Amino acid sequence: MTTMEAIGPRPKRILDPTRIMIYSVLIVAALYYLLPLYVMIMTSLKGMPEIRLGNIFSPPVEVTFEPWIKAWDTACTGLYCEGLKVGFWNSVQILIPSVIISIAIASVNGYALSFWRFRGAEVFFTILIFGSFIPYQVMLYPLVIITRELGIFGSLAGVIFIHTIFGMPILTLLFRNYFASLPQELFKAARVDGAGFWGVFLKIMVPMSPPIFVVAIILQVTGIWNDFLFGVIFAGTKNFPMTVQLNNIVNTTQGVKEYNVNMAATILTGGVPLLIYFLSGKYFVRGIAAGAVKG
Amino acid sequence: MDRIRTALAATTILAGSVAASATELEVTHWWTSGGEAAAVKVFADAFNESGNTWVDGAIAGGGNARPIIISRISGGDPMGATQLNTGRDAEDLVKAGLMTDLTELAEKEGWADIIRPAKLLDACRYDGKIYCVPVNIHSFQWMWLNRGVFEDNGMAVPTNWSEFAEAAPKLREAGVIPLAVGGEPWQINGMAGVFTVALGGVDLYRKVNADKSAEAAASPEMTQVFEAIAAARDMVDDGYVGRAWNDAANMVITGKAGAQIMGDWAQGEFGVAGQTAGKEYDCLPGLGVHPVLDTGGDAFYFPKPADDNPDTVKAQLDLASLLVSKAVQVDFNLKKGSLPIRGDIDLSAANDCMKKGLAILENPDNILPSGEQTWSSDTQGQFEDLWVEFFNDPGMTPQEAQERYVEIVENAD
């Protein structure tokens, strides 16, 4: 462990033992992560008779894309046989405002909690953290009543409200602890320059924090996109998210289970978060803190 | 046949013409698989023809749908109508006065005379009033056998449980898993119930499951049941954890396993695989010992609309009336693979196993009280936990299990 080449320019020697070790670990880990995906893709390309044979690792003898088309376009979810596509725009409509509002509120919370502590702030924060441990199911009845009293039960606003609430504990924690790790000197310097509460936040904190915003986006996009329970209860029938269709395709108690369609539907539903993960890459960068000090 | 259909169609139209104003009714249910969806469509089409509009609220999986249905009704945003299991599922909602009273309609149409067996309607009764509409009958007491597995290994196809139990070790030797089971608790619980009636006898079953007799639960007959279940532990493979019921059925279809104990919905799987009863597979009601059936199934409830809107109530009654009507019952049950709730209709299109079932239902003595109607969901859950634990833990003796069983029966509410 004497080589320090990792910091600095990209190494030229590829056969360095440390790097071989690093790559081997990453690749072995990747295989463990990919194994289920392999099974899913293979299964999704098989016809049902082949799946009944039960060889989950074998590639399809006869490749068929029928399950994918069916999952997207024609799978029945109750009375309507229009596949997953029906709920896609509903999901987008729920996703975008929920992600933006929940992250906006939580990042301001985190900022206030790390740089502008007021009396009692810690008490609220602690309760908030405690809140992240309450099983969701227990809170259903009270929340139905609260949203009904607010007049937003069964609407887009209702489900956005719920996502904002449930995202708040973890997101606030995320931002608070991240901001707290930033150099205090920055904050003080900005205050000396006359920046106020919002000024410091928008001009200093936000530009310094892309990685944590990306993590927050990953967390919220995944959680909200895959949410089923809140969407179906609080969003109202007109706004049913895509997961309602996914659940209806995948989850049947006494009917025939079409595993190939289920797998295709699951991968298709995961598409949006996956795209976000991939695109988020360039924001996972180092050295922003240093750059901000200099600039 | 054609004539009957025309006549039936005429009654539907007649019923439909009464409804003048179009009202939208949101209907929640958990029927989402292909066959189930086709069956729901029968309801929806009939309702739409009657001049109303069916707004479909399908949410797959009873476990998913129930919380949503209950929280919406109790939260004050009720749907127009909803599926729930026959039994005590909705008792508290009825008690809280959240359901539309159907008594008047039921009396007018004489449901008490046409719905068979009568206890189906009893399950909808609370304080003498009717709050739900049973739509079909499903029963668990079936055993499905792969004929080929036995024939290929030079054995006669068993016609009852004891023959099967004898054949089991030979199947093992031949490399076949004797009994396919799934790992979900409801499957093992259901199987245990089938053992109780098939091996303990109808009397025992009735004493325990209708009269809640702790004495019967402690009887030596019941001990036999526990012993038989303990013996069945050796007939299964070790890969059943979390296995879905249809994968277990599939093991029987492909000949990996000899038999499965599962409700009548399993024959849909055999049908999809292109198999015919009596040729590739056999069905034994009541394990071939006591050919009796319970009459579980589904029912529709109609939550009171938030503002007591008379149009909505009227649409609810229209739908309730349609659900029990002859034409709808025939079409629906053929698609669903279940038995109809009335005996006065023609089901010549039914397959052999369904016909066996219909014949059994002809005699009221063959009809078991179903646990759902006697026990609260809470008590049923305790039975479920017990059976599942007992079946999976070889260290738990039949005596220990029976002691706990008696305790649950004694404390049942």
Add this chain to the structure above:
Amino acid sequence: MANQDRPNPYFRNLNAKVAATPMILTTMIVFVGCSLWTVIYSFSASRALPVNEFVGFAQYERLFNTSRWNKSVENIAFYGIFSLVFSLVVGFVLAAFMDQKIRFENTFRTIYLYPFALSFIVTGVVWQWILNPTLGLQEAVRSLGWESFTFDLIADRDTVIYALLIAGIWQGTGFVMALMLAGLRAVDDEIWKAARVDGIPKWKTYIFVVIPMMRGVFITTLVIIASGIVRLYDLVVAMTAGGPGIASEVPAKYVYDFMFARANVGQALAASTVMLTTVLIILIPWIYLEYGKKKKG
């Protein structure tokens, strides 16, 4: 810190207070409200719906006499400890390796993260297949000729919890890795340069310099993993349905089953209250450490 003492306490930090209003309202109305509701109705005889019929500790008595609940508690303690340790270690090691300016970082990161994006209803089924001795890895290896190969964690009552761990870590560590990576990237390059100049080996820099600097990220991760453990439900339902027997039951599943399927809200809330109390007991020392120190300092 920004806590300088100034005269009028109500207007101090007014902006911060206004900005934190949504948080304060959520905390008081939703979280405090729901917790109180949970505790109060845990003493009631509520069935399908909450009712005001109070029965003292009857629900708790029943709870602690139920073998399924006791097994659930045992399971979650075991799963919790292992999953916490593994997630943190695996997540950090992957993040540290990803931070070595490797090629295809985007691809690796997406591979580790993808399980997080897919619905567990289906990926749970896939894990169940893979771990199933008659269908999955065991069968595949045996068919290659290694007849005695045994990999049947999921089938055995004593080992099924490891099967849950394998799938749970698969699903959760990707996000832990992303969090850690974000934390690592916030560590100033200057630190690394200084460590290199001083000739401190890299692993030492990680353990003695970088990890202490990442304290905040570690706490965040810890809370996220821990709240996931307490709420563990989907994984169990999709993979084992609590089986074999009751060997893989967990508390959240107990709560959910009683809340809805078994229509016994009182029992569900009693279980939930016990869960919340346990969390509180674990949180108190942490709160003390986090805030007690600062007041003195």
